[in-house]
Amino acid sequence: MDLREMRYFVAVCETLNFTRAAEQCGVTQPTLTRGIQKLEAELGAPLFARERGHTHLTSLGRLVQPRIADIVARSAHVRKQASLHLRLQGAELRLGVMCSIGPARFSRFLQSFRADRPGIDLSLVDATPQRLSEMLLDGDLDAALMPQPEEYAERLKIEPLYAERYVVACAPCHPFAARDAIRMRDMDGQAYLSRLNCEHREVLAERLVEAGATLVRAACSEREDWIQSLVAAGMGVCFLPEYSAVQPGLVLRPVADAPIARHVALVTVAGRRWSPSLVPFMEALRRSDLVA
Numbered sequence: 488m489d490l491r492e493m494r495y496f497v498a499v500c501e502t503l504n505f506t507r508a509a510e511q512c513g514v515t516q517p518t519l520t521r522g523i524q525k526l527e528a529e530l531g532a533p534l535f536a537r538e539r540g541h542t543h544l545t546s547l548g549r550l551v552q553p554r555i556a557d558i559v560a561r562s563a564h565v566r567k568q569a570s571l572h573l574r575l576q577g578a579e580l581r582l583g584v585m586c587s588i589g590p591a592r593f594s595r596f597l598q599s600f601r602a603d604r605p606g607i608d609l610s611l612v613d614a615t616p617q618r619l620s621e622m623l624l625d626g627d628l629d630a631a632l633m634p635q636p637e638e639y640a641e642r643l644k645i646e647p648l649y650a651e652r653y654v655v656a657c658a659p660c661h662p663f664a665a666r667d668a669i670r671m672r673d674m675d676g677q678a679y680l681s682r683l684n685c686e687h688r689e690v691l692a693e694r695l696v697e698a699g700a701t702l703v704r705a706a707c708s709e710r711e712d713w714i715q716s717l718v719a720a721g722m723g724v725c726f727l728p729e730y731s732a733v734q735p736g737l738v739l740r741p742v743a744d745a746p747i748a749r750h751v752a753l754v755t756v757a758g759r760r761w762s763p764s765l766v767p768f769m770e771a772l773r774r775s776d777l778v779a
Contacts, residue, residue: 495522503542580764583612583619583631589731629765634749644757651728652748654739658721668743671698678723681707694745
């Protein structure tokens with residue numbers, strides 16, 4: 488059945504007058520009448536009886552009226568939602584975020600973007616780079632914020648944003664807190680809290696070996712908040728990207744003799760058409776101070 492003909496049917500049901508129904512639908516009465524006749528031919532029997540100017544539903548018309556009205560109403564709702572989506576009212580932006588990236592560097596930008604585009608519903612998904620890459624390729628994310636490793640999947644497009652150096656995090660009561668900077672050999676014998684999702688673990692380990700420093704492993708976790716809380720409590724120290732610190736009380740000190748940084752990028756799928764919500768997001772991001 489043609490949706491336009493079903494709309495004609497619903498209009499006649501509401502008005503019980505072909506002339507007023509045609510006006511309501513914005514068509515001529517002959518056009519509406521032909522549409523009703525086509526619908527009746529498809530269903531195999533009349534839907535309306537017209538007796539001396541009085542129009543009423545036939546038994547078949549009464550049978551199909553609620554079903555056809557429901558189809559027309561659902562269609563109108565879908566069109567309305569699509570229109571709102573294209574006008575960025577209730578549109579969703581699905582942004583993946585590498586689990587080790589702290590919000591400090593990005594939150595001000597997101598707040599500004601939300602103020603400019605209040606109709607966009609922002610969904611943040613926390614995961615590892617491998618999982619974020621899979622979700623991007625599967626269409627479950629519009630974009631992802633993650634550190635740039637040596638290689639990405641071939642279909643992924645990289646937009647570099649900023650670099651952040653690795654620092655040593657400790658508690659205020661730790662001896663490191665009184666220093667301006669830390670050397671790698673100073674880490675020898677330190678109780679260490681290992682961040683299992685640190686993408687530069689191997690590089691940091693190599694630098695420690697070169698400096699002749701051996702760590703004492705105190706605990707490990709994939710949870711960044713747990714590691715930072717334990718550091719702030721004085722249980723040990725850890726290497727941490729400088730913008731990832733969110734735990735109050737952490738003291739951050741640069742590494743003087745082995746500067747290491749990670750490069751954070753926004754990742755999308757190459758060649759894929761951006762969603763209506765991603766277009767203004769990317770435009771705002773490129774104008775922001777997040778891009779080095």
